[in-house]
Amino acid sequence: MPDRKKTLDELRSQRWFSAPGTIGAHKHRRIKQAGFTTRDFKDKPVIGILSTWSDFQTCHSHFPQRIEEIKRGIWQAGGFPAVIPVQSVSESFLRPTSMLYRNLLAIEAEEAIRAHPIDGAVLLGGCDKTGPGLVMGAASANVPAIFVPAGAMLKGRWREHTLGTGSSTWAAEADYRAGKINQREWTAMSEATVRSPGTCNTMGTASTMTLLIDVLGLSLPGASTIPAVDSEHMRMASDAGRRIVDMVWEDLKPSDIVTLAALKNAVIADMAISGSTNSLIHLIAMARRLGHDLSLDSFASASEIVPVICNLMPAGKYLMEDLHFAGGLMAVLDVIRNELDLSCRSVNGHTLGENLQGAIVFDADVIRSLDNPVFPSGALVVLKGTLAPRGAILKRSAADPALLDHVGPAVVFRNNEDMMARIDDPDLDITPDSVIVLQDAGPVGAPGMPEWGMLPIPKKLLAQGVRDMVRISDGRMSGTSYGTCVLHVCPESRVGGPLGLVRDGDLIRLDAAARKLDLLVGETELAARREVWVSPPPHYERGYGAMFTDHVLQADEGCDFDYLARPGVNPEPEVH
Numbered sequence: 001m002p003d004r005k006k007t008l009d010e011l012r013s014q015r016w017f018s019a020p021g022t023i024g025a026h027k028h029r030r031i032k033q034a035g036f037t038t039r040d041f042k043d044k045p046v047i048g049i050l051s052t053w054s055d056f057q058t059c060h061s062h063f064p065q066r067i068e069e070i071k072r073g074i075w076q077a078g079g080f081p082a083v084i085p086v087q088s089v090s091e092s093f094l095r096p097t098s099m100l101y102r103n104l105l106a107i108e109a110e111e112a113i114r115a116h117p118i119d120g121a122v123l124l125g126g127c128d129k130t131g132p133g134l135v136m137g138a139a140s141a142n143v144p145a146i147f148v149p150a151g152a153m154l155k156g157r158w159r160e161h162t163l164g165t166g167s168s169t170w171a172a173e174a175d176y177r178a179g180k181i182n183q184r185e186w187t188a189m190s191e192a193t194v195r196s197p198g199t200c201n202t203m204g205t206a207s208t209m210t211l212l213i214d215v216l217g218l219s220l221p222g223a224s225t226i227p228a229v230d231s232e233h234m235r236m237a238s239d240a241g242r243r244i245v246d247m248v249w250e251d252l253k254p255s256d257i258v259t260l261a262a263l264k265n266a267v268i269a270d271m272a273i274s275g276s277t278n279s280l281i282h283l284i285a286m287a288r289r290l291g292h293d294l295s296l297d298s299f300a301s302a303s304e305i306v307p308v309i310c311n312l313m314p315a316g317k318y319l320m321e322d323l324h325f326a327g328g329l330m331a332v333l334d335v336i337r338n339e340l341d342l343s344c345r346s347v348n349g350h351t352l353g354e355n356l357q358g359a360i361v362f363d364a365d366v367i368r369s370l371d372n373p374v375f376p377s378g379a380l381v382v383l384k385g386t387l388a389p390r391g392a393i394l395k396r397s398a399a400d401p402a403l404l405d406h407v408g409p410a411v412v413f414r415n416n417e418d419m420m421a422r423i424d425d426p427d428l429d430i431t432p433d434s435v436i437v438l439q440d441a442g443p444v445g446a447p448g449m450p451e452w453g454m455l456p457i458p459k460k461l462l463a464q465g466v467r468d469m470v471r472i473s474d475g476r477m478s479g480t481s482y483g484t485c486v487l488h489v490c491p492e493s494r495v496g497g498p499l500g501l502v503r504d505g506d507l508i509r510l511d512a513a514a515r516k517l518d519l520l521v522g523e524t525e526l527a528a529r530r531e532v533w534v535s536p537p538p539h540y541e542r543g544y545g546a547m548f549t550d551h552v553l554q555a556d557e558g559c560d561f562d563y564l565a566r567p568g569v570n571p572e573p574e575v576h
C-alpha cells in the first residue's frame with residue numbers, strides 16, 4: 001500500500017464525480033455513456049493517459065498496444081484510466097519544423113490535465129519534441145505524472161553493416177551526392193535504418209531527452225533504454241500504470257521530483273552521454289517551468305568536468321539497444337555517481353542512490369570508464385564572442401579536430417531558401433577553408449529554429465573529398481548529425497544579432513579551446529551595417545505562427561513562450 005497523503009475527498013476528480021446534486025449525476029451519466037459501470041470509476045483516482053500517437057507519428061506506432069498495457073496496470077492498482085490524445089509532433093512530417101509545435105504540445109498537455117477530472121497523468125512520448133513538450137506541460141500543471149518513453153527502434157542492418165538512424169543516413173547521403181553510391185543502394189540502405197516502431201536509435205534528440213527525463217526521475221528508473229518492441233517495454237508500461245495510481249495517493253508531483261539538483265544531474269548526464277545539442281534548449285525550458293534557473297553556463301561548466309563515456313553514434317559507434325544490454329542508464333549514472341546528487345527522488349519513490357544499487361556495466365566498450373572515455377571532458381562547448389554575445393554551441397566531439405581553431409572567410413546565405421538555391425552552384429566562390437554562414441534560421445527567423453544547422457557541404461567540395469567545414473547558424477542541428485557546426489547563435493539574426501550583419505568575405509575566427517567565436521570586422525564598420533540593417537518581413541500574418549513569433553524566447557532561454565515560462569498560478573476549473 002502506498003504511503004497515503006491524500007484522502008479520497010482531496011482528489012481533483014472528486015470535484016467532478018462527487019459534485020453535489022445534478023452536477024455529479026451528470027458526470028456519472030456521461031461516463032456511463034461509454035459503457036462503464038459505477039463500480040468501474042467510483043471512488044478511484046482518475047489517470048489521464050496523454051498519448052502522442054497518430055498515423056504520422058511513426059516512431060509511436062506501438063502506442064495503441066502500450067496504452068492497453070498501461071490501462072491494465074492502472075486498473076490493477078485501483079485507478080480509472082482515461083486516454084487523451086494530444087499533439088503527436090511528428091519529427092519526420094511536421095514542417096517547417098517540429099520545434100514550432102513543441103510549445104503547442106506543452107500548452108495542450110497542461111490544459112488537458114487541468115481541464116479534465118484527472119488526478120495523475122501518464123505521459124506517453126519519445127520522438128524528439130514530445131518528451132520535452134509533455135514534461136513542460138505536466139510541470140506547469142503539477143499533478144502527479146510519470147513518463148513512459150517510446151523506446152528506441154531496432155538497430156538498422158544492411159548487408160554487413162549496422163546502421164544508426166540519421167547518422168548512417170547522413171553519411172550515405174553525402175556519398176550519394178558525391179556519386180560514390182547509386183540511387184538503388186542509397187534507397188535500400190536508408191530504408192534498412194527503419195526496421196521497427198520506436199525512436200531513432202542513435203544518441204539523437206529522442207534518445208537524449210528520454211534518457212535525461214529518466215535522469216530527472218520522471219520515468220521508472222532505467223526505462224529509457226528499453227527497446228520499443230521488447231516485451232520488457234510492455235512490462236514497463238503496465239508497471240508505470242500501476243505506479244501512477246500510488247503516486248496520486250502519495251501526492252508525488254513533478255515539482256517534488258524535478259528539483260534544481262535533479263536538473264543539474266541531467267546536465268551532468270547529458271555530457272556523459274554526449275547528448276543532442278537540442279537538449280540545452282529543452283532542459284532550460286523545462287527548468288524554467290518549475291522556476292529553476294538553468295543557463296548555458298551550467299552546461300559549459302559541466303562539460304569541463306565530465307567526459308563522454310557512452311560510445312553511441314554519432315560521437316561513437318554503438319546504438320541504444322547496445323546501451324541497454326551494456327547496463328543501461330543506471331550503469332552510466334553509476335560511473336559518474338561522484339558528480340551526481342544521489343538524494344534526488346524518482347517517480348518510484350526511491351532516491352537516485354537507491355536506484356543505482358545493483359547497477360553493472362556489462363560491456364565496457366559501450367559504457368566506458370572515466371579513465372577510458374570516448375572523448376575527454378569539453379565535448380560540448382559554449383562559445384561567446386562578437387558573433388555570439390549571448391552564446392552559441394558546438395559539439396566538439398562530433399567535429400573535425402583540425403577545424404577547431406580556424407579563421408576563414410564567410411560565405412553567407414541570407415536564409416535556407418537562398419542556401420538551397422546556391423550551395424551546389426559550380427560557380428560559388430568557396431573553398432574548404434571558407435566558413436559557411438546561414439542567417440535567419442533562428443526561433444523567430446525561420447521560424448521555429450529548424451534543424452538546418454548541419455549545413456550541406458557544396459557538391460564540388462564533396463567531390464574533392466571534403467567532408468567537414470566550419471558552418472555557423474542560428475538554427476539547431478539534429479542530434480544524429482555531426483560536423484564542425486556552430487549552432488544556436490544568440491541573439492539570432494532576425495532580431496538584430498550580429499550574425500545578420502555578416503557579409504561574404506568577412507573573416508570569422510572559431511577558437512574552440514578558448515570558447516570564442518568572433519567576427520573580425522571593426523566596430524565602426526559593424527555600426528554602419530547595423531544602421532542600414534532591416535529585419536526581413538514576418539512569415540506569418542495571423543494564427544499560431546504569428547503567436548509563436550510574437551512570444552518565443554531566444555535559444556539561451558529555452559525557446560518557450562514568454563507567457564508560459566513566467567511564474568504564476570492558474571485557478572482550478574469551476575465544475576458545473
Ligand code: FES
Nearest residue numbers: 059127199200206
Ligand atoms: Fe522520431 Fe527520430 S524521427 S525519434
